[in-house]
Amino acid sequence: MTMVEAMPALAAAAQPSAGVGGSGIGFEDVSVAYGGLVVLDALTLAIKPGEIVALIGPSGSGKTTALRAVAGFVRPTRGRITIGDRDVTDIAPYARDIGMVVQNYALFPHMRAEDNVAFGLRARRAAEDVIRERVPECLRLVGMAAYAKRYPRELSGGQQQRVAIARALAIRPQVLLLDEPLSALDAQIRRSMLDELAKLHRDLPSLTVLYVTHDQTEALTLADHIGIMRDGRLVAYGDAQSLYRDPPNRFSAEFLGRANILPATSLQSGADGLARVRFGDGVLSGRNHHGLPEGGDCLVCVRPHDLRLEKGEASANSLSGVVRSVQWQGDLHSIALDVQGHLLRLASTPLADPPAPGATLTLHFDPTKVTFLPGDAPNG
Amino acid sequence: MAEAQTAGMQVAELAIARRVPAAPRLGGSFVAAPLALLLMTFFYPLALILRQALGGDEEPWSLRHFAEVVGSRLFLDGLYHTIVIALSATAGCLVLGFCLSLIIAFIPFPGAKLLSRLIDTFIALPTFLVALAFTFIYGSAGLLNQSLMQLLHLDLPPIDFLYSQWGVILSEITVYTPFVMRPLLASFSLIEPAQIEVASSLGARPLRIVRQIILPAALPALVAGGSLCLLLTVNEFGIVLFIGAKDVITLPLLVYGKAIQEFDYTTACVIAVVNIALSLGLYGLYRLAVAYFGGRRAGLV
Numbered sequence: 001m002t003m004v005e006a007m008p009a010l011a012a013a014a015q016p017s018a019g020v021g022g023s024g025i026g027f028e029d030v031s032v033a034y035g036g037l038v039v040l041d042a043l044t045l046a047i048k049p050g051e052i053v054a055l056i057g058p059s060g061s062g063k064t065t066a067l068r069a070v071a072g073f074v075r076p077t078r079g080r081i082t083i084g085d086r087d088v089t090d091i092a093p094y095a096r097d098i099g100m101v102v103q104n105y106a107l108f109p110h111m112r113a114e115d116n117v118a119f120g121l122r123a124r125r126a127a128e129d130v131i132r133e134r135v136p137e138c139l140r141l142v143g144m145a146a147y148a149k150r151y152p153r154e155l156s157g158g159q160q161q162r163v164a165i166a167r168a169l170a171i172r173p174q175v176l177l178l179d180e181p182l183s184a185l186d187a188q189i190r191r192s193m194l195d196e197l198a199k200l201h202r203d204l205p206s207l208t209v210l211y212v213t214h215d216q217t218e219a220l221t222l223a224d225h226i227g228i229m230r231d232g233r234l235v236a237y238g239d240a241q242s243l244y245r246d247p248p249n250r251f252s253a254e255f256l257g258r259a260n261i262l263p264a265t266s267l268q269s270g271a272d273g274l275a276r277v278r279f280g281d282g283v284l285s286g287r288n289h290h291g292l293p294e295g296g297d298c299l300v301c302v303r304p305h306d307l308r309l310e311k312g313e314a315s316a317n318s319l320s321g322v323v324r325s326v327q328w329q330g331d332l333h334s335i336a337l338d339v340q341g342h343l344l345r346l347a348s349t350p351l352a353d354p355p356a357p358g359a360t361l362t363l364h365f366d367p368t369k370v371t372f373l374p375g376d377a378p379n380g
Numbered sequence: 381m382a383e384a385q386t387a388g389m390q391v392a393e394l395a396i397a398r399r400v401p402a403a404p405r406l407g408g409s410f411v412a413a414p415l416a417l418l419l420m421t422f423f424y425p426l427a428l429i430l431r432q433a434l435g436g437d438e439e440p441w442s443l444r445h446f447a448e449v450v451g452s453r454l455f456l457d458g459l460y461h462t463i464v465i466a467l468s469a470t471a472g473c474l475v476l477g478f479c480l481s482l483i484i485a486f487i488p489f490p491g492a493k494l495l496s497r498l499i500d501t502f503i504a505l506p507t508f509l510v511a512l513a514f515t516f517i518y519g520s521a522g523l524l525n526q527s528l529m530q531l532l533h534l535d536l537p538p539i540d541f542l543y544s545q546w547g548v549i550l551s552e553i554t555v556y557t558p559f560v561m562r563p564l565l566a567s568f569s570l571i572e573p574a575q576i577e578v579a580s581s582l583g584a585r586p587l588r589i590v591r592q593i594i595l596p597a598a599l600p601a602l603v604a605g606g607s608l609c610l611l612l613t614v615n616e617f618g619i620v621l622f623i624g625a626k627d628v629i630t631l632p633l634l635v636y637g638k639a640i641q642e643f644d645y646t647t648a649c650v651i652a653v654v655n656i657a658l659s660l661g662l663y664g665l666y667r668l669a670v671a672y673f674g675g676r677r678a679g680l681v
Contacts, residue, residue, distance in 0.1 A: 002494050025443065063676040071577070071579075071581050072580075072581075073577055089563075092580075093577070093580040093581050094580050094581070094582075094583045094584055094585055095406070095583075096581070097583075099581065099582070100578055100581040100582075101578075101579070102574045102577070102578060103574075104572065104574060106572055106574035106575045106577070106578045107575075108575060108579070108592075108593060109597070110596040117583055119579065119584070119592070120582030120583050120584075123579070123582055123583040123585075123588055124582075124583040167578075167582070168578075168581075168582075170580055171583060
């Protein structure tokens, strides 16, 4: 059973993309290699028109290569890429009808903001009256109408990024490619730009967006679907919420949000729809969402904010642990506990009387918030 | 050539428009010695040339010799050739240097780095070497003419441009193109590849990208490199002399002829003064370009 077959969401995404139509993006078995080194390995993915899909993963995972393959800046060694119903694999970047925004904005420094925005229209030989109409419209869309006459050096990072987005949108592309567009901005402007991007997509619902980032918050905030990449392969794909709630493997669980992972044995299904596993001396209940085989080993995955110090429902799982550290992080307390030799993290709303290191606590968690994952494997 | 190399390095520095912090001020005693040396070795000989041009010790100073020399056919021919050769060679250097730099900087191919290092080496070679190499290739008995004569059974060499103004221009282009390429390559290395990619994704074809993205960014380097080329080609002596092109007399060659062959020092000094004035004028333009692109518009590139 391959990885794609093992995960329903990934298998659904891996359907041939011929049917995406409109402005969707299709990857069909796309591989990219540089001098024999495979950096993107057999990526198959169908992005529907109007969707925002985020590709996330650590550095070198192949996410930017996938985006650059859509843009036409890298040539796949295998497979094909489609935009709408058009095979663009062998089409030059300038003929692909895409808008692109990159991390460092890449505004043309000798052009004013309005000329930057008009660049794509002029390159496509748009009529002057179209340019005169669309440039202010796009600048208004990103809230930069008042800065049309400014040079890039006269704009802040956030303003430059808005101009870059307006420039990409001015040509009314079928597809917008965003390559870590907020990485160079500080945290406050990044949050504001995230809201702006979400609003932008509400205003332009037919625009398909491929968003590459290493920031899980950006992906969770914006994306309809998230793809998690590792070592050139797509190791998880699904809608943002279910991928967060039911990660298909350990790597996804730990990369998308924080996760506590515990090794368990002797998985058994119960009559109540939950499964039970042995962890140390005790038994833990949870969901066997991935249909793992009976009697086998698995991993228990529970998010830090799903662990509670107070006792909950009667069926709740309980674990005792010794407090190793307590960190106050403003809007939450993060407590690290040693549970039978494994480190667990609990995220709680700020506590009036936080426990001291060395104290023994009992943790409780709802079985419906626990997911059993397949054991460690090379690809997660 | 070493001076020219130093100047080339200055241009490369200019192209990246960096401002070097001023050196701490030295006391007057530290300045006096080098200033005296400069006066003795540079300004004093210049003053002697100027004095000789104005009449020397034997007659009252006047502009009579200037009027005679500047109005002569020989001088006007020399001035014409100097300007035409310098402008043509500079234009050629700019076009060739820009194209070669574009290829080296933006079209990946094995050996690109080695090639750019070789160009640096080229700057260190003496100028006459190229003229000598050209005689072996394009000369009457050169490789190309001999091969063509044998191949086409010709009695006379079919290629006969080397001993003309074109031969001088081609040699100067070959010698001075690296002086344009060095600042250009430095300037190209500062262009973000993402700008070119984004321009391409917006629908711009390669020619438009060169015209609207690369060229404006490289303009200061082009102006600086071009000005330097113009300055060097106006004063070029070795190549013109070595090629010995028929009827191609430039101002430096005229100075040489009058002073060394005819012992007419007054005329030689008049021409030298005009040549110096021309060079200083061009150098003034070069500094203006440096100030304009290196200062006020530095942020644009």
